[in-house]
Amino acid sequence: MPVNIPADVGAGIEAIDTPCLLIDLDAYERNIQRMARFTRDHDLRHRAHAKTHKSADIAHDQMAAGAVGVCCQKVSEAEALVHGGVRDVLVSNEVVNPHMIERLAAMARQARVLVCADDAANVDALAAAAARYDARLEVLVEIDVGAGRCGVAPGAPAVALAERIDAAPHLAFAGLQAYEGKAQHVHDFNERRARIDEAIARTRDTVERLEQAGLACDIVGGAGTGTYAFEGGSGVYNELQCGSYIFMDADYQRIAMADGRPIDDFENSLFLYTTVMSKTKADKAICDAGLKAQSVDSGPAVVFGRDDIEYIGASDEHGVIRDPDNVLRLGDKLRLVPGHCDPTVNIHDWYVGVRGGVVERLLPVTARGMCL
Amino acid sequence: MPVNIPADVGAGIEAIDTPCLLIDLDAYERNIQRMARFTRDHDLRHRAHAKTHKSADIAHDQMAAGAVGVCCQKVSEAEALVHGGVRDVLVSNEVVNPHMIERLAAMARQARVLVCADDAANVDALAAAAARYDARLEVLVEIDVGAGRCGVAPGAPAVALAERIDAAPHLAFAGLQAYEGKAQHVHDFNERRARIDEAIARTRDTVERLEQAGLACDIVGGAGTGTYAFEGGSGVYNELQCGSYIFMDADYQRIAMADGRPIDDFENSLFLYTTVMSKTKADKAICDAGLKAQSVDSGPAVVFGRDDIEYIGASDEHGVIRDPDNVLRLGDKLRLVPGHCDPTVNIHDWYVGVRGGVVERLLPVTARGMCL
Numbered sequence: 201m202p203v204n205i206p207a208d209v210g211a212g213i214e215a216i217d218t219p220c221l222l223i224d225l226d227a228y229e230r231n232i233q234r235m236a237r238f239t240r241d242h243d244l245r246h247r248a249h250a251k252t253h254k255s256a257d258i259a260h261d262q263m264a265a266g267a268v269g270v271c272c273q274k275v276s277e278a279e280a281l282v283h284g285g286v287r288d289v290l291v292s293n294e295v296v297n298p299h300m301i302e303r304l305a306a307m308a309r310q311a312r313v314l315v316c317a318d319d320a321a322n323v324d325a326l327a328a329a330a331a332r333y334d335a336r337l338e339v340l341v342e343i344d345v346g347a348g349r350c351g352v353a354p355g356a357p358a359v360a361l362a363e364r365i366d367a368a369p370h371l372a373f374a375g376l377q378a379y380e381g382k383a384q385h386v387h388d389f390n391e392r393r394a395r396i397d398e399a400i401a402r403t404r405d406t407v408e409r410l411e412q413a414g415l416a417c418d419i420v421g422g423a424g425t426g427t428y429a430f431e432g433g434s435g436v437y438n439e440l441q442c443g444s445y446i447f448m449d450a451d452y453q454r455i456a457m458a459d460g461r462p463i464d465d466f467e468n469s470l471f472l473y474t475t476v477m478s479k480t481k482a483d484k485a486i487c488d489a490g491l492k493a494q495s496v497d498s499g500p501a502v503v504f505g506r507d508d509i510e511y512i513g514a515s516d517e518h519g520v521i522r523d524p525d526n527v528l529r530l531g532d533k534l535r536l537v538p539g540h541c542d543p544t545v546n547i548h549d550w551y552v553g554v555r556g557g558v559v560e561r562l563l564p565v566t567a568r569g570m571c572l
Numbered sequence: 573m574p575v576n577i578p579a580d581v582g583a584g585i586e587a588i589d590t591p592c593l594l595i596d597l598d599a600y601e602r603n604i605q606r607m608a609r610f611t612r613d614h615d616l617r618h619r620a621h622a623k624t625h626k627s628a629d630i631a632h633d634q635m636a637a638g639a640v641g642v643c644c645q646k647v648s649e650a651e652a653l654v655h656g657g658v659r660d661v662l663v664s665n666e667v668v669n670p671h672m673i674e675r676l677a678a679m680a681r682q683a684r685v686l687v688c689a690d691d692a693a694n695v696d697a698l699a700a701a702a703a704r705y706d707a708r709l710e711v712l713v714e715i716d717v718g719a720g721r722c723g724v725a726p727g728a729p730a731v732a733l734a735e736r737i738d739a740a741p742h743l744a745f746a747g748l749q750a751y752e753g754k755a756q757h758v759h760d761f762n763e764r765r766a767r768i769d770e771a772i773a774r775t776r777d778t779v780e781r782l783e784q785a786g787l788a789c790d791i792v793g794g795a796g797t798g799t800y801a802f803e804g805g806s807g808v809y810n811e812l813q814c815g816s817y818i819f820m821d822a823d824y825q826r827i828a829m830a831d832g833r834p835i836d837d838f839e840n841s842l843f844l845y846t847t848v849m850s851k852t853k854a855d856k857a858i859c860d861a862g863l864k865a866q867s868v869d870s871g872p873a874v875v876f877g878r879d880d881i882e883y884i885g886a887s888d889e890h891g892v893i894r895d896p897d898n899v900l901r902l903g904d905k906l907r908l909v910p911g912h913c914d915p916t917v918n919i920h921d922w923y924v925g926v927r928g929g930v931v932e933r934l935l936p937v938t939a940r941g942m943c944l
Binding site: 204206215217218219220251273274276293294295296297299300318319321322344348349350351352353381475476477478479480481484486488491492493495496497514515516517518520530531540542543546547548549568569570571572 | 576578587589590591592623645646648665666667668669671672690691693694716720721722723724725753847848849850851852853856858860863864865867868869886887888889890892902903912914915918919920921940941942943944
């Protein structure tokens, strides 16, 4: 199979094949340091969410800056990072498929492995698999703090499930998964804050009931890039799971701008690099980044640093760019900010890390497509 | 790296790990035969579009049924299929990046390679690369027949570009690329037909002008699954490029139903297989297929064969299923019809081919993610 690495280390940015993912290494490193500073200043742990980047290299950069480990969403994603040297992984999701429970339990022989649960029969299946491998699985009870997705109800149902985990020989009750996924992308500041206040109240109540039952929460985890300051200041959450902060994307930038956050907050460090591949019309250009180079679920990409042109539509392999002043030329290269970073990253095999216009690092997307 | 093949040949369908792509082999084979019959009955060639499936195995099945070769949209995609044994490939798109022009020309030493062009300087670059490899590249002039995307204007501009190709020693003028991409998904039959009538008129005029200039079109190519019967009956187009017919998807099925097409037309043969992974609410279930298992650009997935439940929302790794009668249980498996097959396929590494409830074939997505 031909090699499809979009660039060589040492090449100039103009020589990069497109479409591909570009990391601005300066902005990326500043984002890592900013999150490390926030969690350090607030006496919190950061368990960086690797669902965003799916890269063992990036996970190691985050841990070198202080992250205690990573979160993953899938067993196969976690395996890829464990093979890449990460030794502390929370699968922040339920694992139900029997074969994947088997792989999860086996992985716990190699690394510290944590997983979430919201069902009693699933806890029993996790316990049985852990016993077969003589492994120790740490289990968080996932509570539904408002997103209406996975998770048992806070309060008594969470305590009952925690007791079941605590009673299982090869399982250890590790705490609560209390992520409010729906609040992350709420554009209105006050509504977002109100949703997290509600999540914090439900979580606090559950932590207290668990304590009354004699069950301590080593981890009270949750929070994402849209809300981490709220959970981080709550006094209840002790482990933040932010992922997107490292790259940002068009939707998270719109939220930051609506909040009026300072410009020294998280920066766009991930770009979809694209080339103008057809220019037969005066008022538009066609670029080579379409639906097979990005996910448009959260709106289209934004052309970085340009307000004279606009990315207005994507088909499978093409992007349409409005070019009212006819400034673009065949072969021109542009940086697009993806509408939504996570599912866009999941399409690509490589990141091209650039600094000062030169390719400095090539990072494989270690767990690309690992959805099992 | 652990193996992430979702199933073993011979396994029962219930043992397949999810989320993954499932092919109903019976429906798939009927689709191939139907398209073969249509093109045979209308004395047309079929150059199957491999952008849909990106699979060398499927390309060989299509060619075994009569397809003359395949279309690809990218050089790296074409390379993957050439390495998989396909020896007649049209890159039905412009190639502008200098490094990829180099790879295109080099590939023409191994296989019949055709490419599209809509720019004179690009034709010169193709000619120079073909000369460097002492290769022969066949070039189609892409004309814009209404989609407003790539392509020169029909008529005189197309003739001028064809003459430039014809004059270049290592290039051969092969005909016209006249694909009306925007018409494929127009839901109103009369509007769709009118758009293609317009495309046919522009194409016919250009073919005649080329003949007057002494340039014969070996290929007049275009058409997709939404409109192939129109181009196929035009007497102008001689090579159809349908791709999605082999799988269908939720949007193409909506169009077929709106047209009142007979039920022996193309069938859904591709499914996103998913498992209920959380069931803590009476009125909904959470499944394991979200944005990292499908593209939602053309609307959400449809649960196949069920009107008692509905797939209503996707986040990165989760799908929300409305379950008003509380019929779903943890671990239940469902077949989803993807909203849009092409960019959904591009996320997955494997197809699991099933017949009679048993896994019969595992097909790698040979050119997955090959977007260069």
